[in-house]
Amino acid sequence: MKILLNEQQIGLGIDRLAAQLKLHYHDNPITVVAIMTGSLVMLADLIRRLEMPVCISLIQASSYRGGTKSGDLVIQDRMMLDITDRDVLLIDDIFDTGKTLVQVTQRLTAMKPKSIRTAVFLNKLGQSVVTAIPDYVVFEIPNEFVVGYGLDYQDLYRNLPFVGVLEDSDLKNHSSV
């Protein structure tokens, strides 16, 4: 598998994000809302670099039904904290078409937080179909299907410590998974 971002690069990227968040939020408490399951690894790495008080809340959104094609978005918010009047940072693994981040942001806005900002680990250049853009992007990547650091193909590869480009041969090998 071709490695796009190695562990060291990723670590430095998350350091940068934590520093940007400190500049904006200072010591004010924030609630990090992580879109499951893709942002799980980013969540664990980011929160350990934050010095302000942090609450963690989970929301699930699934748009890729197993493969690499986009499907309808299903949002499940049963694990959400009460975010009324809180400063919320919504994080996701990747901004592709942008539909997931936009729809989850709308869902959270309805819960009346004090503020919402968005941070994504990856931004796939040229793929967005929405006008909104994330407030923070850790890395820009070309339009390739990537896995690792939380990102999956058919729920596999999330545990890779690096980001790799899935090749056609990998896709074929897992057609039965």
Ligand code: IMP
């Ligand atoms: P969007 O709604 O099109 O922006 O898609 C965002 C979601 O699609 C992410 O949360 C990922 O779960 C998934 N996704 C998009 N591109 C990739 C990729 O290259 N690898 C793995 N998952 C992806």
Ligand code: MG
């Ligand atoms: Mg996914």
